[in-house]
Amino acid sequence: MTENKKFTTVSFFNSRLTSVISIALVLFLLGLILLMGLMGDTLSRFVKENITFSVVLKDDMSEGEVKRMQKKLEAEPFIKSIEYISKEQASKELEEELGERPETFLGFNPLQASLEVKLHSEYANPDSLQLIEKQFKKYTNVSELLYRKDMMEVVNDNLKRIGIILLSLAAVLMIISFVLISNTIRLLIYSKRFLIHTMKLVGATHGFIRKPFMIYNMVSGIYASILAMLLLMGALYYLQSELAGFIDLINTDALLMVFAAxxxxxxxxxxxxxxxxxxxxxxxxVDKLYYI
Structure with missing residues (x-):
């Protein structure tokens, strides 16, 4: 009798554990997709605001003129940040890349001073850049503007495409989640099908029969949700250790929304x-209970 009771307890624990882990893995994937979707706007802004373009300055421009121009540009609504790169600094950066200063084999520094400009995300698109380019060309001391228009278009197109893909994945995963969780729970209830029939025979109402199953699986759902949240936190910790600054992309409110969801x-x-x-x-x- 004791051995049977122990076996039943172990079987009950194993079935619940299997159920919780199965549901938790599905919720983890769903939570990951939701988090990526909510991070999409932040990620889009981060990518766009880290695309730079160079305003190449003429050699006869004095340092005072550069500072005045930089101060005037910083007041523009589309500018996020501007960094002045002098001829000497540009030469040092080239030396770090090539291992040799251009003056060594040319006898002079062919590089020009420039302003490295970063835009606010809402202006980092090809249409806005055309208008900004015209505005920069009004300055007589500007030699040329250097930026990858094709890369800007690719970034914008890819960000839109990623948004659509994430939305589609979330919808598909929601359907798959319900099917998988439903199948997991059906397997648990399958073993209780004769108990359900017996309760019907003694006059128990449908609501009375459903109640213990609903409470049992609701508690399992809570356990699975907590496990899924822990898995999400572990995944975020791993990504932060691999990608420095990744955690800065995550909005605390968005993370709490995902956990609540x-x-x-x-x-x-x-x-x-x-x-x-x-x-x-x-x-x-009752006749069908033996053949399913």
């Missing part, structure tokens, strides 16, 4: 799946 979905999907799974056996005749 994972918890709600864990409970909601478990309860809904339990409702339909129990109803299946409530409607089933």
């Amino acid at each position: 994972v918890l709600v979905l864990g409970i909601l999907l478990s309860v809904v799946a339990t409702f339909f799974a129990v109803n299946k056996y409530l409607r089933m005749g």
Whole structure:
């Protein structure tokens, strides 16, 4: 008798553990997609605001004129930041890349001073850049503007495409989540199908029969949600260790929203799946219980 009780307890624990882990993995993937979707705007802004273009200055421009020009440009609404790169600094940067200063083999420094400009994200698109380019060319001391127009277009197109892909993935994963969680819960309730039938025979109402199953799987959904949140935090910690500054892209409010969504979905999907799974056996005749 004791051995049977122990076996039943172990079996109960194993089935619950399997259920919780299965649901948690599905919720983890769903939470990851939701987090990436909410991070999309921040990531888009980060990428766009780190695309720079160079305003090449004429050699006869004095340092005072550069400072006045830089101060005037910093007041423009489309400018996020401006960094002045002198001829000497440009030469040092080239030396770091090539291992030799250009003066060594040319006898003079052919590089020109420049302003490295970063734009606010809403202006970092080809249409806005055309207008900004015209505005820069009004300055007589500007020699030319250097930027990769094709790269700017590619970045904007890819960011839009990523947004659509993430939205589609979230929708597909939501459907898959419900199916997987539903199948996991059905397997658990399958072993209780004769108990459900017995309760029907003694006059128990459908609501009374459903209640313990609903509570059991709701608690499992909460456990699974907590496990999924821990997995998400672990994934974020790993990404931060591999990609410095990654954590700066994550909005705390967005992270809390994802955790809340994972918890709600864990409970909601478990309860809904339990409702339909129990109803299946409530409607089933005793003769069919032996053949499923």
